[in-house]
Amino acid sequence: MMSGPCHILVITKKEATDAIPHWKELRELRESVPDEPKAEKPDRLEGTMETESILNICDVQDSVEDASRQLAFFFPNFYIKKTDQKVEKTLALIRPSLLKERRHSIMQRIKDDGFKIAMQKEIILSEEQTREFYKEHENQDYFPVLLEQMTSGPTLVLALTRENAVAHWRDLLGPKTVEEAKKENPNSLRAKYAVNNIPIDQLHGSSTPDDAQKELQFFFPQEHTLALIKPAAAKKHKDDIMQKVKDAGFTISKIKEEALTREMATQFYKDHKGKPFFEELVTCMTEGPSVIMVLTKVNAVEEWRQLMGPTDPEVAKETSPESIRARFAQDILSNAVHGSSNREHALKSIECVFGEIDID
Numbered sequence: 001m002m003s004g005p006c007h008i009l010v011i012t013k014k015e016a017t018d019a020i021p022h023w024k025e026l027r028e029l030r031e032s033v034p035d036e037p038k039a040e041k042p043d044r045l046e047g048t049m050e051t052e053s054i055l056n057i058c059d060v061q062d063s064v065e066d067a068s069r070q071l072a073f074f075f076p077n078f079y080i081k082k083t084d085q086k087v088e089k090t091l092a093l094i095r096p097s098l099l100k101e102r103r104h105s106i107m108q109r110i111k112d113d114g115f116k117i118a119m120q121k122e123i124i125l126s127e128e129q130t131r132e133f134y135k136e137h138e139n140q141d142y143f144p145v146l147l148e149q150m151t152s153g154p155t156l157v158l159a160l161t162r163e164n165a166v167a168h169w170r171d172l173l174g175p176k177t178v179e180e181a182k183k184e185n186p187n188s189l190r191a192k193y194a195v196n197n198i199p200i201d202q203l204h205g206s207s208t209p210d211d212a213q214k215e216l217q218f219f220f221p222q223e224h225t226l227a228l229i230k231p232a233a234a235k236k237h238k239d240d241i242m243q244k245v246k247d248a249g250f251t252i253s254k255i256k257e258e259a260l261t262r263e264m265a266t267q268f269y270k271d272h273k274g275k276p277f278f279e280e281l282v283t284c285m286t287e288g289p290s291v292i293m294v295l296t297k298v299n300a301v302e303e304w305r306q307l308m309g310p311t312d313p314e315v316a317k318e319t320s321p322e323s324i325r326a327r328f329a330q331d332i333l334s335n336a337v338h339g340s341s342n343r344e345h346a347l348k349s350i351e352c353v354f355g356e357i358d359i360d
């Protein structure tokens with residue numbers, strides 16, 4: 001073993017627990033076909049294979065325990081990602097009293113526990129929103145206090161991600177009420193972050209992955225916007241722009257390639273009717289096929305506008321050099337892309353182009 005360099009491999013298979021039996025199988029297979037053509041053999045094993053089996057030239061661990069020991073010996077910093085735990089999203093609420101008193105501490109705790117914040121917003125819930133969100137609790141005797149608490153100031157709404165996020169966040173929160181939490185699990189977050197004299201616990205977490213999806217949709221609804229790659233850019237930069245759309249996490253819910261009619265272009269830009277550039281704009285928009293899409297994402301209208309960049313490409317290059325217009329616009333008229341300016345415009349334009357606004 002000390003006569004020259006060894007080649008040490010860490011072999012990984014998707015289902016990690018199968019790696020050892022699978023490797024053994026390969027080894028047996030290899031031993032049973034000694035006469036395969038030379039050319040197909042890996043260079044390094046050439047010359048040895050005829051007389052020795054792989055068993056003799058490779059040192060392979062027989063058990064997960066042995067493998068772990070040797071991994072730690074040769075690769076002390078090797079980190080095996082646990083593949084049986086999915087990265088999930090869960091909803092967390094930091095209620096008004098806690099947010100007011102210990103925002104920094106609870107945010108630090110969340111990060112220390114390995115959560116990433118995928119989305120966040122701070123809102124003062126209306127009575128109507130609170131009743132809607134907590135409709136299953138409406139008949140409980142604690143409901144009036146809950147309603148009073150939830151509408152008393154800003155709540156911080158967080159979409160948290162990590163492996164097993166739903167169960168992990170709920171485990172950290174502990175028992176459902178402050179009283180139970182203090183008695184049964186004083187280290188739980190609901191016990192530690194209880195606010196004096198307030199009987200309502202200050203932290204919420206989704207109960208199941210299904211609930212998490214519904215609750216996230218309640219606070220961070222998906223939005224649709226109409227996005228269009230203008231004719232000149234559709235001809236030259238379609239693939240690059242589509243890549244940017246995907247990289248930014250938009251779902252392309254609908255897509256078609258066609259030349260806009262003058263009627264459609266006039267509908268898109270009706271607010272500009274009468275301006276000196278209007279006729280030229282309509283001509284530029286109808287001179288060839290455009291790529292027309294419905295993009296879907298939380299906050300899609302605003303995010304697509306951010307990704308497009310300012311209307312004038314010269315300004316875009318100055319202020320948002322990574323935006324689509326900074327990179328792919330020709331001039332202010334052929335400025336690569338179009339996007340709805342608000343949700344109402346988005347729905348109207350989607351209906352105008354695709355004939356419906358009913359999108360999954």
Ligand code: GDP
Pocket residue numbers: 269272277281310311332333334335337338339341
């Ligand atoms: P957008 O939402 O960023 O596309 O901007 P607007 O809705 O304000 O304008 C629609 C399109 O009209 C823009 O994308 C430009 O192509 C064009 N446009 C807007 N302002 C001007 C201008 O001052 N001069 C010229 N030539 N074209 C303009």
